Amino acid sequence: MFDIQEQLKKLPDSPGVYIMKDKDKNIIYIGKAKILKNRVRQYFQSSKHHSPKVQSMVANIAEFEYIVTDSELEALVLECNLIKKHKPRYNILLKDDKHYPYIKVTMNEEYPRIVITRKIEKDGAKYFGPYTSTTAVRETIDLIKKVFWIRTCKKEFPRDIGKERPCLNYYIKQCLAPCQGNINKESYRQMFRDICAFLDGKQDALIDKLTRDMHEAAERMDFEKAASIRDKINNIKQIAEKQKIISSTLSDQDVVAFAAGEDEACVQVFFIRGGKLIGREHFIIDGTSQMESQEVMTSFVKQFYNSTSYIPKEIVLQEDIDEASIIESWLTSRRGSKVYITVPRKGEKQKLIQMVAKNALETLQQFEGKLRKDKQFVQSALTELKNYLSLEKLPYRIEAYDISNTGGIESVGSMVVFKNAKPSNSDYRKFKIKSVIGPNDYDSMKEILYRRFKRANKESDLIKSGELNEEDAKFYQLPDLILVDGGKGHVSSVKEILNELRINIPVFGMVKDDRHRTRAAATEDLEINIPVDSSAFRLLTQIQDEVHRVAITYHRKLRSKKIIQSELEAIDGIGSVRRKKLLQHFKSIDKIRMATIDELTQVEGMDKRSAESVYNYFHAKNK
Structure with missing residues (x-):
């Protein structure tokens, strides 16, 4: 048997994480402590100052264990990771563990590209976001393509320059054809620097630059180029008008506020980049009726920023949080530069908080209304089904x-x-x-x-x-x-x-x-x-x-897989292993059909002879 009182005496006066378990050895709560000995003992002392939630949790504790760490910061990181892994019933849990999409501009490459990613890496590329949906990202990229005429192919430059004729996009004036050397490397990179300025919210500076370029082209009597630049300027102005400037600081901020309901809370996050609102997201947290607002906010901040890829320079909160300084240090280490947590009491930031809190309340009311309707539907549907089918019990x-x-x-x-x-x-x-x-x-x-x-x-x-x-x-x-x-x-x-x-x-x-x-x-x-x-x-x-x-x-x-496998089985020298590698690499038979010999040889296990066999099979068939 686990003797709780005896084990309490053995607790160290070190930072660490404690793990509470019930009689079935299920983890029911995970917490961190600056001094384990003091923090864990508090749970088993007089309960009159405990909240009903803590009283209920302590009543279910049959044993506990702990992990000693070298610092309080290490304990914080470990606590976040363990909560995410085990999802204990008495911890506040975020149901929406989302990895937001970002726009990645590969400025670390000679000829940059724009891609969608959900992971930020220290690779020299530039990242913009987060966006709250992939649809929003694709719409933004489509607008960039329309304005800047960037390539959409997967050719590798400068290796593939001049190897094939340009694609259709070049002829319909949607690509500058760097594959033909129509634009030099530095000019192409400058275009992507303009794209980064656009994504960074610096549309005014970009418009000024393009206006100068337009006038210079007109003075040279290059009216076609001047008209093209004019169209770009008009498109950028239209986009800029849709973005709402809500912060005069022009910095990257997340503004976090929440509204509490009967037994759940709605936390709303506004993502502000360069002073402009680029997106927002909400999270519903259950079981918050017996919790202090400070506990709700602290748990949210730790769990949300433990999962998200991007940490802004400033996080503006509605409520104070526990151990703000250690959380600031943790976020600073994740970002790689100083992060500030602020709780404004007046001024522009306080007005921002009020706006976010109002949105959180509206979202919560909609959620609770939907929840009531869902409960009514579930009860009526199962009861009616039981009666119509003459069942002995409700079919849960x-x-x-x-x-x-x-x-x-x-x-x-x-x-x-x-x-x-x-x-x-x-x-x-x-x-x-x-x-x-x-x-x-x-x-x-x-x-x-x-x-x-x-x-x-x-x-x-x-x-x-x-x-x-x-x-x-x-x-x-x-x-x-x-x-x-x-x-x-x-x-x-x-x-x-x-x-x-x-x-x-x-x-x-x-x-x-x-x-x-x-x-x-x-x-x-x-x-x-x-x-x-x-x-x-x-x-x-x-x-x-x-x-x-x-x-x-x-x-x-x-059926589709079998058809593809059957097609590839007809190619000499392509066995089951190579068929599998080709499908893993290209994802579809159409992409294999369109691949060049060089692209085919990049597939694991494919030599030049087998690549030529695949290429000749499809091209002979097309003829």
Whole structure:
């Protein structure tokens, strides 16, 4: 037995991380301490000053362990990483662990490129962002291409200059064709320096520079170039007008504020770069009703900036946070230059905080409204389904199955899971049909149900013997209801398997009409009509559409892969290993077809002879 009082006496007076566990040895809380001895003992002293949340946590602590670190900063980093890994129930947890997209300008290359990335590296390139969606990034890059006529090909310069004729973009005046040497390296790099200035929010300086270039071109009577520059200036002005200047400091800032609800809080982050708002994001945190606002803000800052790639120069907060100086030091070490955490009480920054907090409150109210509607739908849908199908209990876990094939080729099965009337993607399973030849849906359905529940029985035995943990099992949890895409015959097939395995779970079919839309539920003997305006029918339709989508997507993927493999099998000297490497490198048969011999030789395992074989095969075929 773990003697808590005895172990408390052995705690060191060093910085470190402490890990609280319950009677089942599950980690329920992770914290850091400047002095472990003092911090951990506080939990087990008088509880009258503890919050209800801490009291509840302490009541569940059966044992604890700790990790000593050399400094408080090391303890902070370790705490963040352990919380992210174990997700303890009493820690504040960010559900949205997002890696935001950034625009990367490869100024470290002779001929720069623009790419989308979610990881910032110290490689000499310039990074701009974060953007809150890939769509926003692509729109920005499309605008840059329109204004600056940069290349979009994957050719390597200067190696590939002059090797092939220019692409279509050159002829439609969307590329300056550096592949032909039409623009020298320094001029091309200067264009990318202008792009960086544009992305950095310095549109005014860029417009001034382009205006001078336009006048110089006009004076030389190069009116075509002057008109082109004029169009660029107009496009940049239109973009600049859409960006809202909300900070006169013109620095990089994140502004963080939150609004608290009944049992959750919404934290809003505004990303300000060069004084302009480039994006915003919100995070919903559950279980905050018994927490101080300072605790909410501190936990958010640590978890959010432990995951994000970019740390701005200044982080403006609505509330003070615990151990602000050590967190500042941590963020400074991550950024590589000084980071300031400020909590403004007046002035422009305070007005920014108020604006962000207002947005957080509005988002929280929308979330709570949606949450209430979702709860009402879940309760009504499951209750109605129970009544229409005469079930003994509410079907909290529903499993649905479907078969997909083309003339019996690449036949597959899908299993989707709905928990509390919502899809549980992590529980989805896909099956390749192994024992059935030809298009036989009944036998295919029997096979996947047999494999699924046979595996469940095996895992159950392993759990009972202690050889498998319940959380590691993939098929152990059984459904309250089984739905199959089909009618009476499909239901009979499934029941035959369940009876053989001595499993008693209700089974119903999902019948479609002539237009492949959900029509009714089915037993072995009859169809059950469910009102189309009911929540139960809406849920049934959603489940049937989802299981069909998963099955047909998996089938198409396998069929497409087989077609590609068959195409490559016809090429002399290209065996299974090289086929696999080619597909991993180029991702599609079309890209392999368009590749040059030099590009093919860059693939692992491809020599010049095999590259020529692939190239000649496709080009001879095209002729």
